[in-house]
């Protein structure tokens with residue numbers, strides 16, 4: 001495999017979001033429109049400059065409705081990506097491919113939902129009618145026995161990982177404490193000024209053993225949008241370009257949607273390994289070059305897996321790697337400085353990309369001193385994606 | 394049942410439930426015709442005098458099943474009618490006493506169980522019908538599908554009387570001794586203690602069945618835990634897929650698993666709680682001895698479930714139409 005041709009040639013030039021809440025009081029489409037409008041303004045372009053739009057296949061807001069709402073006009077590229085939060089960095093990859101190939105000049109990636117006040121993913125698949133198709137047939141192995149929710153799907157793999165590697169619930173708690181520490185100083189975070197202790201984590205109720213409530217991300221109403229263009233065009237825009245050094249998707253052997261329980265072991269995320277391999281090859285960088293990481297944290301255990309798959313530590317050693325404040329601001333590898341999805345908001349990973357952009361621009365509320373390069377990941381347990389972003393060096 | 398009125402109830406058996414009553418209307422042709430029409434009974438003896446004579450009945454007769462109808466209070470019960478309580482409207486008659494005693498025993502609900510009628514002879518237009526009811530039986534306390542309760546039977550006797558039938562209710566029993574009985578009715582009810590009904594558990598969510606995975610659930614319905622096998626290279630696979638990831642073959646058959654295996658991983662679900670399941674809900678990823686893994690319910694106490702435990706499957710049917718393997722701890726017995 002060789003480096004991707006678009007690596008280092010494209011950039012994120014605009015970000016925009018709504019507030020993050022538990023009840024937005026407005027339609028998901030309006031949230032999408034507000035975020036896209038804000039991102040276009042942040043990029044310093046006009047709506048009519050936008051030629052492409054990318055979102056998740058699970059997003060309910062048609063790109064054409066947003067385009068009509070904002071007077072975007074002609075679109076020459078539109079695309080949707082499957083696998084829930086696994087799509088996050090993939091939307092940016094699609095945009096980068098499109099602008100690098102000359103299919104569109106500016107592409108907007110967006111995700112908007114009322115995931116707390118509307119359709120809650122945490123409720124699982126209780127109401128799903130069993131239409132006889134392959135997606136539902138996949139669930140036939142789980143829903144009749146009561147394995148209905150994302151928390152339960154992750155927990156069934158995590159129990160094995162913890163058993164084999166000797167990781168404990170307290171180890172998971174270290175991740176939750178770090179996220180909430182960062183959220184506590186981020187005014188945009190839902191859990192602003194609400195840090196937790198390891199004791200709080202241990203005392204929180206069980207959701208699905210071995211996961212406590214504080215191992216599970218929030219449910220959020222909100223929207224996030226991101227504008228991508230070529231590095232050349234980016235030079236004429238107000239913000240210093242945030243260069244996409246690498247963008248990759250990955251699905252691994254034995255891949256399943258959240259329930260890859262039949263692989264040789266349950267100790268890794270092979271799909272994240274596929275992403276990591278591409279990120280490091282394309283960017284010409286490695287884990288040691290990263291000043292920080294935004295790691296998808298819908299549930300704490302998979303943060304441990306990701307540290308291993310990305311090469312920050314050896315297999316099975318993430319529980320020791322995270323100790324001693326290493327993943328907190330001021331540590332060797334701060335993660336999720338915005339508070340992550342446990343602390344800031346659950347925006348299906350898109351708010352993490354925006355945080356990485358702010359960090360590279362150098363004006364994040366919890367800024368990592370001297371940050372030049374950062375890795376971002378998307379939803380775990382599913383086919384996923386990742387980014388390496390940096391200054392225009 | 395904290396209160397037991399067996400003795401007081403036994404004393405009521407054989408007692409009349411009040412004074413005999415007389416029907417609001419004489420037996421008459423319009424009501425007979427309406428009844429026959431409503432019932433869809435086209436027998437001409439109910440509306441054609443010639444047919445009645447030809448049949449040897451002497452003219453139009455009333456359908457036998459109208460027996461009780463003559464003594465009824467009418468659709469809304471608002472018309473003035475004789476009371477079996479006579480002038481003393483608030484008098485507690487034997488039937489009232491029986492119902493009160495049963496209520497006091499906690500048998501507060503009622504359901505009618507049987508109605509048996511016997512007809513001595515056909516009734517003809519112009520006849521005046523009187524009725525008397527007595528308590529015939531009160532059973533011991535029985536266990537029933539509805540709850541514990543007592544069956545009671547009332548016997549109603551119907552008589553044909555003439556204009557001389559006394560208007561004074563207290564004189565009527567004596568008059569009936571000389572009147573002609575035309576039919577009887579036994580009416581049986583169950584007075585029972587309603588069970589605190591647990592809210593019905595909704596059925597488990599059903600699996601989506603396609604041509605790829607239906608065999609697995611059909612096998613379970615026949616009591617077999619089936620594993621898909623590639624017929625080209627003999628690789629086992631679960632969950633089902635249309636082709637073999639090892640050799641691409643689309644050809645497959647199945648083997649029947651012995652159901653033995655070991656807990657490879659597990660969870661205990663606490664929240665959210667879906668009414669179809671009991672919580673805390675342990676669910677295991679079982680490594681079957683044949684080599685595949687399967688996600689299934691387990692009967693092991695959530696406090697004591699552990700990775701590495703040996704388990705053995707039995708097939709349990711839920712909601713009458715969903716069979717699934719459930720794994721029990723394999724004690725080696």
Ligand SMILES: [Zn+2]
Pocket residue numbers: 623624625626627628637638639640641642
């Ligand atoms: Zn094969």
